[in-house]
Amino acid sequence: MKQADRTPKVSIIVPVYNSEQYLNECVQSLLEQTYKNFEIILVNDGSTDNSGELCELWARQDKRIHAIHQNNHGVSTSRNTAIKQSTGDYILCVDSDDWVDESLLQTCMNAMLSTSSQAAIFDYQRTREDHTPIIEDEAIHWLPQEDSISGDEATRLILQGKVPCLACRYIAARYLYTDHGIFFPVGRVMEDMGTVYKIWFHATSIALVRKPLYFYRQNESSLTAGGHRLDHVTSNIENLNEIRSFISEHGQHLSKDAARFALTMTFNSMKTLRILRASMTSSQYREIRRLIMKQSRSAFFELGLRGNDVRSIARFVATRII
Template identity: 30%
Template sequence: MPKVSVILPIYNKEKYLDRCINSILHQTLEDIEVILVNDGSSDNSLDICKKYEKLDDRVKVIDQENRGVSAARNSGLTIAKGQFITFVDPDDWIERNMYLRMYNHCINTQADICLCNYYKDNGKKVIPITINCAQYILTRNEIIHEIMLNMIAPKDIDSKKNSLMGSVWRLMIKKELITKNDINFPLNIPLMEDLIFCLKVFSKATKVCIDSNHHYHYCIQEGSASTVYRSNKFELQLKIMEIVKAILKKEGLYDLSKERLNNRYINLGINSIVNEVHKTNPNKLRYKISNIKRICSLAEIQKALTFIDYKNYTLRKKFVLNAMRRKNAILLY
């Protein structure tokens, strides 16, 4: 049994694939298996994967029809044999000691999950992103308050201090935790699938350790999902909110999470409005205005806005929140 299984979902990433795979194969922790899942790429990605499969017997290649990142990761999970599971996105790369240090943290603390810090690279700046946590070994109550609630939304919607992006690539997860609880990635949801998976695994973890090192390089590419207009983004986010609420209810955490859910609804509204005014949105102005009004009119957003203490926010944010509360789409545009 390898110590770590690394699952890499791949779709048309030939430009970045060598850098990514080499950063994995040159880890100081050598007892790993690398599962490359080609998700119906139309470029040279599959040939690159097969090249590494021939060069290194730790590499396994799955070739499947295009079904999305969640299906690709699930395919990797079905054959993974490692004691721990990790994920990497193909346009990113990792520091050489990432898996050795995280694995040792898991073993030494008997943790179910290890979480590390990362670098955010937009091609112009490399910004270290550090989790704001008072301690480095978290038990059940601390996992809920320090991790899960902050993944839903920060306590203060204007603060990035306690915000915690729900991303699987910064985690090392005990495989037994995943298999015993039958956890996998949600299909047919092309947005925030990581958040749903993260909430599920953290809801079952009894101990989590944090590695303070910045091991992962999260590279934001032009044309990625976060940088282009998406016509159904608002509806997708509402669907995700229903899944998130269902998870919280199942785990008995819904009442505890209500304040954070309110904040997430407000952020959902802001993100959806930003999506509507995005320069790549091809729709006519009247259609954009109509959509912004529809977003602001959502009952959950209007309800969440009534709980806001406006004195805590900048003039700019107060202006946006008040315009949302009044459903003033023209001002928001």
């Protein structure tokens, strides 16, 4: 992190959609930060409840809060709008039904300063509606023991499935978005998977904070809620194509990790596709199945499997989704 005559400013981006039940708690937790140089950008994404009015109320109460109103376009557009209008040196994404520890900004800024990093990854805690912690496998919250790692290694951890790809568990220098033209993919769910790895890859160093500073509320209306959905499958296909293209262009040394990641994700897509088959047209099913098989075959080739090996594996995969 570059030293400057002033304290670096953080832009906190909060997409808001029908969050009147939780928004006040979210914003209050941000205002209680011990680190004071920040702005909060509330993007009301066409809410049909009182969320828009709450955004305006907060903006009138504190000059650091800005309210933006737009038609409903989704999380990606909301975040992109805020990134473009942000004036901070760093970007932090927060979901409107979650809340954060009061020390989040100060802890991350200190960690970045001490390690000369451009980003910081911190731990998080899933909770129920009443704030009761949800006990999860410790592996989900695993981070290396070092104080910092390279962006290259952080990207590898995503591809190895060791670190979840979540936009709300890191803070990063704004220029990592703007200088590289990185924005969240519009019209796609699983938007975090289409973005986070690019930001981490372009960072020279990323600080690691092994403390839960972000509290993710698990509820039915959460932005990432949902079971077996076809748009998850199609977005997964698009994300994997982008990931492997990005790695091919910028990080060839990670190509095998990307191929293994693609295989894992395509198997997940296959399972979902099989569950959803009864609700799809035959032509729609065949086309999506073709795209999944194409991705699997490409990943097998990247891993050095050829000829009979690929045909045998392809037959095995096909029997799972016929």
